[in-house]
Amino acid sequence: MHEVDMTKCLLLSMQEWRQQHQPQTPVVDRVHLQVGEFTCVEPDQLVFTWGAAVQGSWLDGAELVIETVPLVGRCTRCDGTYSPSVEQAYRSPCCDQPMEQIVSGRELRIRSVDYSLPHVAPASSDQPVPTTT
Amino acid sequence: MHLPLQDTIGLNLLAANQHQAEHNREHFEAWQLLCLNVMSSPGAGKTSLLERSLAALAPEFAMAVLEGDMTTQLDADRLEAVGVPVVPITTGRACHLDAAMVSGGLKLLRQRIDPSSLDILWVENVGNLVCPAEFEVGEHRKVALLSVTEGDDKPLKYPVMFREADCVLITKTDLLPYLPVDVERIEEHIHQVNPRATVIRVSASSGEGLEAWHGWLRQQWQAQRVQPLSPAESRQTAIALA
Numbered sequence: 001m002h003e004v005d006m007t008k009c010l011l012l013s014m015q016e017w018r019q020q021h022q023p024q025t026p027v028v029d030r031v032h033l034q035v036g037e038f039t040c041v042e043p044d045q046l047v048f049t050w051g052a053a054v055q056g057s058w059l060d061g062a063e064l065v066i067e068t069v070p071l072v073g074r075c076t077r078c079d080g081t082y083s084p085s086v087e088q089a090y091r092s093p094c095c096d097q098p099m100e101q102i103v104s105g106r107e108l109r110i111r112s113v114d115y116s117l118p119h120v121a122p123a124s125s126d127q128p129v130p131t132t133t
Numbered sequence: 134m135h136l137p138l139q140d141t142i143g144l145n146l147l148a149a150n151q152h153q154a155e156h157n158r159e160h161f162e163a164w165q166l167l168c169l170n171v172m173s174s175p176g177a178g179k180t181s182l183l184e185r186s187l188a189a190l191a192p193e194f195a196m197a198v199l200e201g202d203m204t205t206q207l208d209a210d211r212l213e214a215v216g217v218p219v220v221p222i223t224t225g226r227a228c229h230l231d232a233a234m235v236s237g238g239l240k241l242l243r244q245r246i247d248p249s250s251l252d253i254l255w256v257e258n259v260g261n262l263v264c265p266a267e268f269e270v271g272e273h274r275k276v277a278l279l280s281v282t283e284g285d286d287k288p289l290k291y292p293v294m295f296r297e298a299d300c301v302l303i304t305k306t307d308l309l310p311y312l313p314v315d316v317e318r319i320e321e322h323i324h325q326v327n328p329r330a331t332v333i334r335v336s337a338s339s340g341e342g343l344e345a346w347h348g349w350l351r352q353q354w355q356a357q358r359v360q361p362l363s364p365a366e367s368r369q370t371a372i373a374l375a
Contacts, residue, residue: 005227086292110143110146
């Protein structure tokens with residue numbers, strides 16, 4: 001269950017983002033990840049451990065959205081791309097070459113964060129003015 | 134009122150581990166040693182192979198071992214008996230070593246010896262074909278072991294491990310006469326997922342292939358002396374993608 005450690009790494013990276021870019025603690029709605037098919041990450045387990053790990057933290061309630069990126073290889077003979085059958089066969093069907101180049105599928109990327117900032121009362125005139133009688 | 138905002142980050146999920154791994158590698162380069170990360174499933178023969186290789190190479194190289202083990206110190210005791218310094222890293226429930234654990238092991242090692250006196254630092258990872266493949270520890274080269282008793286489908290089922298390895302050792306070849314296993318098929322499957330890997334058949338029991346394996350090691354060590362080795366190209370691609 002190395003997704004626990006993956007989640008810890010992810011939380012550290014999120015912490016880094018907050019410290020570098022957010023002067024006030026943001027309310028995070030969603031964290032978008034791209035996880036390649038040719039990695040050791042099980043998206044369901046990552047979502048599960050994320051849910052447990054963020055409880056009570058500044059990320060409590062934030063949803064983890066995972067986009068799976070398929071494995072695509074490039075044939076070294078004809079330069080065409082192909083989709084290997086993960087766990088079964090990785091040779092290129094066009095020219096029967098081994099999987100030398102990977103075009104996509106190794107991603108473990110935090111793509112983006114959807115968030116909002118807590119409301120700060122602006123000193124403007126559109127505030128409702130209390131009426132006096 | 135909440136303003137909906139979105140930040141594009143594009144950061145590697147394992148960035149925190151990656152930074153620590155690079156930090157470890159800077160130490161290795163300052164100490165001018167070659168660091169190897171040895172990985173396999175439990176029981177594939179990492180410790181037996183290390184026992185043989187440490188004994189055979191001790192006249193040539195100054196070596197030390199960081200030994201990852203989930204709960205016990207058994208493997209560390211076996212290797213210490215060969216006469217090289219061994220630092221056990223018990224990982225508890227973690228099923229792999231990460232860069233921070235190896236950094237902790239390095240601190241303990243420095244209490245015993247001066248690492249700049251070393252030529253080769255071995256990291257024996259926790260037995261597991263899945264997680265160690267994704268967690269760099271700062272090594273220059275990854276070595277994966279696959280024993281002939283594990284079946285020829287393993288490189289296809291656990292492809293990331295074999296893709297990441299610079300050298301794959303097919304171990305326990307002395308058992309081949311007793312098994313219905315096609316070793317050429319194992320090699321073909323490794324080649325499918327990683328055509329660049331050096332694949333060597335070895336037996337720690339009979340000694341078969343050990344000379345070829347040690348030859349590969351000497352090559353890496355020589356190359357490291359000329360110019361610090363960077364991680365293998367496949368991993369650089371992975372980092373660039375992520």
